[in-house]
Amino acid sequence: MANILYIDDEISALKAISAILRKEGYTVFTSTTAEEGMEVLKTTTIECILLDYRLPGMDGIDLLRWLKHCEMSIPTVMLTAYGTIEKAVEAMKLGAYHYLIKPVDTELLLNVIKEAIEKSKGIQKLEKIETPFPEIIGKSKTIQEIFYIMQMVAESNANVLITGESGTGKELVARAIHKNSLRKSKPFIIVDCTTIPENLLESELFGHEKGAFTGATERKTGLIELANEGTVFLDEIGELPMLLQKxxxxxxxxxxxxxxxxxxxxxxxxxxxxxxxxDLEKAIKEGSFREDLYWRLNVVRINLPPLRERKEDIPLLVNHFLNKFSKENNKPIPQLEPEVMNALINYYWPGNIRELANVIERAVVLSPSGLISIKHLPRRIQENTGWTIIKENTFNLLEVEKALILKALNSTGWNQTKAAEILGISRKQLRTKMKHHGFLTQSEEE
Ligand SMILES: Nc1ncnc2c1ncn2[C@@H]1O[C@H](COP(=O)(O)OP(=O)(O)OP(=O)(O)O)[C@@H](O)[C@H]1O
Ligand SMILES: [Mg+2]
Incomplete structure (x- = not known):
């Protein structure tokens, strides 16, 4: 069972709560001052801290600061007899896990402590997983599952079909699979089915003999043959013309x-x-993609989720790109103002990770002082904070409507039916307005 450190100058509370925790099986260390508590923390492994706000000498907030300074990420539950919102906010900002008002409800306290300990264990476990794909950033459950499939498939020779919106990392994943396979020292050849003109595609893929057709002045080895013993990456396979599918x-x-x-x-x-x-399944139904080819290609399927469905990876990706682009531009790594990360997390990211990378690169270049603020983000992301426009400068009805629609869409994860409900209009009306404000991509407009 876990070790808990409980710091409180109120002896009666110290005794009563410690007894409850010990009964639950926890080992409880107690101290009446923050300073004493610090000594315990230096010598003992503590899984959770229960911390009174008002203490003689250093107070609870000072101790939180010290913990942060020492990079000790021990979940800390704050207790106080004086509940004010400001104090709670300050404590949470300093990384406190939870904030409870005394006298505390025993059941609530036990639940919060249990949850805090479980969560911190989970985080440590995730951090310890060694990824064989260091170039692919992400800790979300979906990405972890994808890593697992990638590892399994890398060792095999199975054909892989990677699906996902534009910018979700399909090419990155394809390269990583090749790099982790037995074929890694052999070629990885990319064939982009959209950029090669249809009449040249066959000879690009399979090669030709000298004189095979007008213009074939030399014998040419095709890309598939060049990739022998390696991997061929057929990008945008959905665009492959019927003849070549065959x-x-x-x-x-x-x-x-x-x-x-x-x-x-x-x-x-x-x-x-x-x-x-x-959507290849749809293309098959419509008769533009061969089902037999589909089954040959789709031995293993990897579906990369859009960024908006794994928002927990956004902060990691942002840090990754901040590092990358400040290095590339010979700048110190900038800090973010707090509302910047919020805006980034709340945005819809139609262009996914590619779009995020571009936004961060631009912000790194635009911020002169090493501090990125909301004004260094593109307007479409600034506007995404919704209410700010209404508050600050807009008396234009259409702008307000746009802000409200965005707000409703964001709060429902862009579920149009739910957003329409919140706004009190029909889904059809909502779509008309979305179209008007440019929120629908061409393919969504139908
Ligand atoms: N998980 C990730 N971690 C770090 N960088 C990523 C990640 N996913 C994608 N990227 C980066 O985002 C950009 C877009 O990725 P990629 O080209 O692989 O996407 P794609 O799915 O092939 O896009 P498209 O469909 O438009 O061709 C690349 O610069 C890639 O390195
Ligand atoms: Mg691509």
């Missing part, structure tokens, strides 16, 4: 290619990782 399928079945203009069949051993932000 040829690719044939290659996947037979593991042989035929250059254009040649009758020779060449054995090629590659692993195929493909990516798309299209």
């Amino acid at each position: 040829k690719l399928l044939r290659f996947l079945q037979e593991k042989e290619i035929q250059r254009i203009g040649s009758t020779q069949r060449i054995k090629v051993d590659v692993r195929v990782i493909s990516a798309t932000n299209k």
Whole structure:
């Protein structure tokens, strides 16, 4: 069971609460001053601190400061007889886990302590996990699950289909799988199915013999053949024209290619990782994507969630990009004003991690003093704080409407039905207004 340190100058409370905690099986260390408590903390492993606010000498807030200064992340529950909001806010800002008013409800206290200890253990455990993918930032449960699948699949030769919105990290994940596979010392070749013109794609993929068609003045080795023993990354596979879908399928079945203009069949051993932000299942139904090819590509599926569905990773990513871009620009790592992180967490991030990286790079460049404030963020993110516009400078009805719609959307995780309910309009009316204010992307407008 866990060690708890309880600091309180009120002896009767000290005795009563300690007895309750000991009965629950905790080992309780007590002290009547913050200074004494500090001595205990220096010599003993403590899992949770119960801390009275008003103490002789150093008070509870001073001790919280000291803990922060020493980087001791021990969950601390504050107790006080004088409940004021300001004090509670100050304590929470300094990292206190919870704030309870005396006399405390025993059951509540026990629950809070149990939760605090469990949570801090969880955090430590997560931090200890060694990721084989250090370039991919994220601690959210979804990302941890993806790491697990990536590890399993890296060791195999299975084809992988990576799906996810634009900017969610599909290419990053594909590279990481290759780098952690047995093929890592062999080529990783990217074929972007959207940038190569359709009439050239076949020869790009499979190669051609000299004179195979007008303009084929030299013999050319195709990308698949070049990737032999390595990995081919077929980006935007949803855009692959039908004729090539058929040829690719044939290659996947037979593991042989035929250059254009040649009758020779060449054995090629590659692993195929493909990516798309299209709904392939829908494309199959509509007849624009072959189902048999789909099943060949989709042996293992990795679906990267949009950033807005794993907001807990935003602070980590922000720090990562602050480090990265300040180094690149030869600047000291800037600090963020508190409302900046809030605005970043609350934003919808249609461009996902790529968009976040751009926003942070811009802010690093724009902030001269090493402090990033809300005005260094693009307007679309500043406006996302909703109420500020109304308060500060706007008497324009449309602007207010826009701010309110954003506020409603953000508070419902962009669930249009729920947001419409909050606003007291129909979903259809909401969509019309969203379109008017430019909140719908082209594909969402239909
Ligand atoms: N988890 C992550 N940690 C750190 N950087 C990331 C992460 N995910 C993505 N990035 C970075 O974000 C940018 C976009 O990632 P990437 O190009 O892999 O996305 P994508 O899904 O292929 O996008 P698109 O569909 O637009 O091609 C890259 O610079 C990448 O390094
Ligand atoms: Mg990409």
